[in-house]
Amino acid sequence: MSLFDIFRKRTTAPVARDRLQVLLAHERSVIGKSDLIAVLQEEILAVIARHISVDRDAVQIKLDRGASFSTLEIDVEVPLDAKMKKPATGAGVPASV
Amino acid sequence: MGKVLVVTSGKGGVGKTTSTAALGAALARGGENVVVIDFDVGLRNLDLVMGAERRVVFDLINVVQGDAKLAQALIRDKRIDTLSLLPASQTRDKDALTIEGVDKVIAELKEKFDWVICDSPAGIERGALLAMRNADLAVVVTNPEVSSVRDSDRIIGMLDSKTLKAERGERIEKFLLVTRYDPQRAARNEMLKVEDVLEILSIPLLGIIPESEEVLKASNVGAPVTLNNPNSAPSKAYFDAARRLKGETVEVVVPMDRKGFMGRLFGRRVA
Ligand SMILES: Nc1ncnc2c1ncn2[C@@H]1O[C@H](COP(=O)(O)OP(=O)(O)OP(=O)(O)O)[C@@H](O)[C@H]1O
Numbered sequence: 289m290s291l292f293d294i295f296r297k298r299t300t301a302p303v304a305r306d307r308l309q310v311l312l313a314h315e316r317s318v319i320g321k322s323d324l325i326a327v328l329q330e331e332i333l334a335v336i337a338r339h340i341s342v343d344r345d346a347v348q349i350k351l352d353r354g355a356s357f358s359t360l361e362i363d364v365e366v367p368l369d370a371k372m373k374k375p376a377t378g379a380g381v382p383a384s385v
Numbered sequence: 386m387g388k389v390l391v392v393t394s395g396k397g398g399v400g401k402t403t404s405t406a407a408l409g410a411a412l413a414r415g416g417e418n419v420v421v422i423d424f425d426v427g428l429r430n431l432d433l434v435m436g437a438e439r440r441v442v443f444d445l446i447n448v449v450q451g452d453a454k455l456a457q458a459l460i461r462d463k464r465i466d467t468l469s470l471l472p473a474s475q476t477r478d479k480d481a482l483t484i485e486g487v488d489k490v491i492a493e494l495k496e497k498f499d500w501v502i503c504d505s506p507a508g509i510e511r512g513a514l515l516a517m518r519n520a521d522l523a524v525v526v527t528n529p530e531v532s533s534v535r536d537s538d539r540i541i542g543m544l545d546s547k548t549l550k551a552e553r554g555e556r557i558e559k560f561l562l563v564t565r566y567d568p569q570r571a572a573r574n575e576m577l578k579v580e581d582v583l584e585i586l587s588i589p590l591l592g593i594i595p596e597s598e599e600v601l602k603a604s605n606v607g608a609p610v611t612l613n614n615p616n617s618a619p620s621k622a623y624f625d626a627a628r629r630l631k632g633e634t635v636e637v638v639v640p641m642d643r644k645g646f647m648g649r650l651f652g653r654r655v656a
């Protein structure tokens with residue numbers, strides 16, 4: 289462990305900065321819903337989360353623009369102990385209690 | 386059947402979200418089954434204070450609108466498994482919360498949890514009313530300062546008239562939680578005395594939470610202060626307050642953090 293690590297451990301502000309950077313990068317892209325990727329990210333995440341328990345970092349989406357076509361890359365990290373959730377109602381249908 | 390507790394204040398920034406997380410975690414640590422709900426639609430922060438911001442997928446509005454089941458939106462705390470969070474939406478319009486929807490969600494939560502703790506948004510508008518509507522008990526968070534006390538008085542009036550309990554002619558239990566209390570400034574007579582605040586608002590005292598840097602440290606790392614540093618002064622005060630909520634009689638003291646060198650020097654100079 290370097291001196292720097294010791295210093296980092298004892299202070300909490302760097303942790304706060306890191307947490308905010310991750311969170312705000314995400315929120316800025318989602319709020320206003322201008323960005324296609326952000327919309328896809330949210331909706332794909334929602335679909336997956338309906339069936340298995342995942343954190344929001346588990347779904348990564350990338351759009352590579354090529355000359356004649358673009359590829360959409362969806363990377364979903366499924367935890368080893370992923371549990372199948374009970375089937376849920378779809379959007380718009382009131383959940384039964 | 387669980388109890389519904391609203392943490393409210395009228396005035397913004399007095400410590401509602403901090404207190405919701407701290408009291409929720411304190412109760413959960415004592416073995417109670419607790420869910421904390423963020424009612425601050427559009428300005429959610431309880432997820433950040435609890436360190437669950439990266440785990441939010443569905444929120445209260447999704448559940449109210451039937452787009453997700455309650456079980457899918459609840460986030461179980463990684464440190465204490467009797468503590469859960471129901472986050473607010475950050476992106477949706479707050480008018481998406483309907484009275485019927487909120488009532489239904491709270492009724493469902495009361496079946497599952499011993500405590501349903503609602504973190505109210507500031508203000509006296511719709512959001513604050515929705516947060517307090519189903520409450521059996523209310524914690525009125527107040528700073529010892531004139532505008533905060535005035536707003537608390539307003540909120541107490543609303544608790545007595547605008548909640549379901551009040552409409553049914555029942556009494557809603559109200560407690561005063563004085564937060565950001567600075568004993569040194571109180572000693573110098575620069576801050577309203579707790580006795581004065583109590584006399585003005587005349588509701589029973591739940592606790593006095595001292596101003597402490599431990600609160601900021603805990604929010605930096607994303608943990609309720611009662612989990613991040615259970616032995617700190619604000620945590621002790623929150624643990625005592627949680628015991629009083631459960632009906633125990635606990636003497637009110639103002640715990641103090643041990644002073645560092647600077648603190649001692651400063652303390653001596655003003656004494
Ligand atoms: N006992 C305390 N000591 C020091 N700082 C505190 C204490 N309690 C709360 N704070 C700080 O005060 C600020 C406001 O707290 P918090 O977000 O809990 O208030 P709030 O009432 O929920 O605000 P809002 O009305 O915006 O929802 C935060 O920066 C928090 O860290």
Ligand SMILES: [Mg+2]
Nearest residue numbers: 401402425430
């Ligand atoms: Mg708040």
